[in-house]
Amino acid sequence: MARLRPDQRRQRIIDATLAVAIRKGLGATTVRDVAAEMGTSSGLIHHYFSSMDHVLAASFEQAAQSDLDHARSLVAAASEPADALTALMEGYTSDDGTTMQLWLDAWSEASRRPVLQEVSRRLNLAWHRLLVEVIERGVESGQFTCADPVASAWRILSVLDGMALQSVAHGEVVDHADASAWSAAAAALELGLPTDRASLD
Amino acid sequence: MARLRPDQRRQRIIDATLAVAIRKGLGATTVRDVAAEMGTSSGLIHHYFSSMDHVLAASFEQAAQSDLDHARSLVAAASEPADALTALMEGYTSDDGTTMQLWLDAWSEASRRPVLQEVSRRLNLAWHRLLVEVIERGVESGQFTCADPVASAWRILSVLDGMALQSVAHGEVVDHADASAWSAAAAALELGLPTDRASLD
DNA sequence: CCGTTTATTGGACAGCCGCGCAACAAAAAT
DNA sequence: ATTTTTGTTGCGCGGCTGTCCAATAAACGG
Secondary structure: OOOOOHHHHHHHHHHHHHHHHHHHOOOOOOHHHHHHHHOOOOHHHHHOOOOHHHHHHHHHHHHHHHHHHHHHHHHHHOOOHHHHHHHHHHHHHOOOOHHHHHHHHHHHHHOOOHHHHHHHHHHHHHHHHHHHHHHHHHHHOOOOOOOOHHHHHHHHHHHHHHHHHHHHHHHHHOOHHHHHHHHHHHHHHHOOOOOOHHHHO | OOOOOHHHHHHHHHHHHHHHHHHHOOOOOOHHHHHHHHOOOOHHHHHOOOOHHHHHHHHHHHHHHHHHHHHHHHHHHOOOHHHHHHHHHHHHHOOOOHHHHHHHHHHHHHOOOHHHHHHHHHHHHHHHHHHHHHHHHHHHOOOOOOOOHHHHHHHHHHHHHHHHHHHHHHHHHOOHHHHHHHHHHHHHHHOOOOOOHHHHO
16 A cells, blocks of 8 residues: 555544544454555554554544544634533534444543543543533523532533433434433523424423 | 353353453453353353353343442332332442443443443433432422423433542542532432432532 | 665464364263 | 143354464665
């Protein structure tokens, strides 16, 4: 295969890994799968990563970090705290569910793969921090009512995770529209916003 | 190894599978692992199960069904709806986290293992139904305020799942006591109960 | 143009995987 | 007491796994 510059090849390995991981699962993605996806030999991968665990961790990190960056820009673009909250929640769920399957795989493997656990944990905390900041901004401006932003942020994130989980694992058990509306309702309740009754009908 | 009656052997296979699955993960549990755990040959397992997927599904089903039965009995023993709610939530989280790791594995593998997906989905829906019944009982007796028990049940379950998830995957990111208190607060908020301020301090 | 560096190859290595099957042994039926 | 049934063994099959390494080829510095 064409000879690439190290950073480019590294990026292609990550992209190929994500393509496979979405099909087969993060834990079931093998060196040969990735090589075949790239159209190169399998030995090449160990020239850039010390172990397959690091390939998986780096790939998951890129996918999750990209979503987080996207959400951050949406939040930064929002003028009102309520809009920022909506943007964050949509950014969390908006994707076609592929990233969410990766999150599920990462959570499942985390306690047994230290490298993956570190990444998963760090990015989960980053999402939590982002949400805490949005909540605190809303409280300062008097639009949100919240005594414990840290606890509220964990509760809201948990609802988002739980709903997404049902959607990814069990298909139509929880409809995507339902999940979205119900999550919004939970956040509204949590932060003392007027409940949007329209979304419940 | 001693010759056992079919139902006893089948049970031992399931028990051995769970012992291994908790250590290595559901998806990483192999026929040879289970055989070694039982102290028998590996061929024996295929005399009772048509494939390893069915072994995993049957094992997860027993673990999850057992927790569900336990919660059902706790709920049935409660005189007040509020007590039933507390009992259900404690029954969901009470275990030492081993079953929760299995749930995480099951959710992660569900979309790729149809046999496991069917079990996971069925038991998830059973938990949801149980919670809906508790909520409806509370609403009838006037102790709970809830316009949409189905939606509320999914939100409460999601919070429980999300909190447990952090605890299992990332260790001390969310303390077990915090998770328990925060989940209870979410349920109280959701069902219009007086918030137990003591648990927030 | 040549020597050095390095991206890439392709296969070897030891070990694991699910599954199937002939042989064996113990319980049950006759 | 002998035949039949069936729980159990132990190994073989083809195929897969992560990792490593000598050989090759392409880019680059002189």
